[in-house]
Amino acid sequence: NAGVMQNPRHLVRRRGQEARLRCSPMKGHSHVYWYRQLPEEGLKFMVYLQKENIIDESGMPKERFSAEFPKEGPSILRIQQVVRGDSAAYFCASSRGQGGQPQHFGDGTRLSIL
Amino acid sequence: DQQVKQNSPSLSVQEGRISILNCDYTNSMFDYFLWYKKYPAEGPTFLISISSIKDKNEDGRFTVFLNKSAKHLSLHIVPSQPGDSAVYFCAADLFGNEKLTFGTGTRLTIIP
Numbered sequence: 001n002a003g004v005m006q007n008p009r010h011l012v013r014r015r016g017q018e019a020r021l022r023c024s025p026m027k028g029h030s031h032v033y034w035y036r037q038l039p040e041e042g043l044k045f046m047v048y049l050q051k052e053n054i055i056d057e058s059g060m061p062k063e064r065f066s067a068e069f070p071k072e073g074p075s076i077l078r079i080q081q082v083v084r085g086d087s088a089a090y091f092c093a094s095s096r097g098q099g100g101q102p103q104h105f106g107d108g109t110r111l112s113i114l
Numbered sequence: 115d116q117q118v119k120q121n122s123p124s125l126s127v128q129e130g131r132i133s134i135l136n137c138d139y140t141n142s143m144f145d146y147f148l149w150y151k152k153y154p155a156e157g158p159t160f161l162i163s164i165s166s167i168k169d170k171n172e173d174g175r176f177t178v179f180l181n182k183s184a185k186h187l188s189l190h191i192v193p194s195q196p197g198d199s200a201v202y203f204c205a206a207d208l209f210g211n212e213k214l215t216f217g218t219g220t221r222l223t224i225i226p
Contacts, residue, residue, distance in 0.1 A: 004157070006157075031212065033212065033213075033214075035214075035216075040218075041218055042118075042203060042216035042217050042218045042219055043158070043203070043205075043214070043216045044216070045213045045214060045215070048212050048213060055212070056212070056213055058213070059213075091157055091158070093157075095212070097212060099209055099210040099212075100146060100163075100165060100209060102148055102160040102163055103160070103212075103214060104160060105150075105157035105158045105159070105160075106157050107155070107156050107157045108156075108157050
């Protein structure tokens with residue numbers, strides 16, 4: 001499968017725990033994006049990364065959320081001390097980043113906070 | 115501030131007829147527009163895009179029209195098929211910005 005791979009597909013955490021969401025981009029893509037979808041809403045941009053660089057994190061909450069895309073391995077979205085309001089579907093996308101190229105999405109991680 | 119709006123939450127169309135999904139935007143700086151289709155429990159699938167230098171782009175059964183003066187785009191699907199039943203999202207970007215702004219989606223149901 002050469003598509004964008006996200007894992008886990010479903011993640012359950014208790015309030016106060018940490019959540020780690022992983023994303024491997026499509027083959028040949030070096031740009032990764034994270035979006036969040038709340039129920040009955042559209043996707044909201046969170047962060048845009050290239051290898052070892054955060055390009056745009058204007059959509060990230062100021063506290064508890066962080067993202068990385070290391071030289072080796074998948075991109076990680078990390079949420080510390082989760083709260084009920086973090087329950088959402090988190091989607092990762094990738095592209096060649098050449099402008100005018102569509103972003104291709106993974107199937108998302110559904111995060112539920114107990 | 116909802117910069118991309120899809121004012122119809124749902125749409126039902128008879129199989130074989132034309133489906134027209136609409137999208138309005140407020141930010142005149144947007145110059146790249148995309149349509150995605152989404153099935154439940156899956157990620158959005160890219161359908162078709164258009165840049166602001168064009169007013170029409172066609173790919174098989176899918177055609178996107180862009181009216182820059184009205185800040186409006188539409189997706190035409192013809193003929194509509196049962197497998198087209200899904201939620202459709204329009205998205206907009208500034209060329210090279212790589213930060214998509216999505217509408218809230220329109221649920222399309224194709225009636226056999």
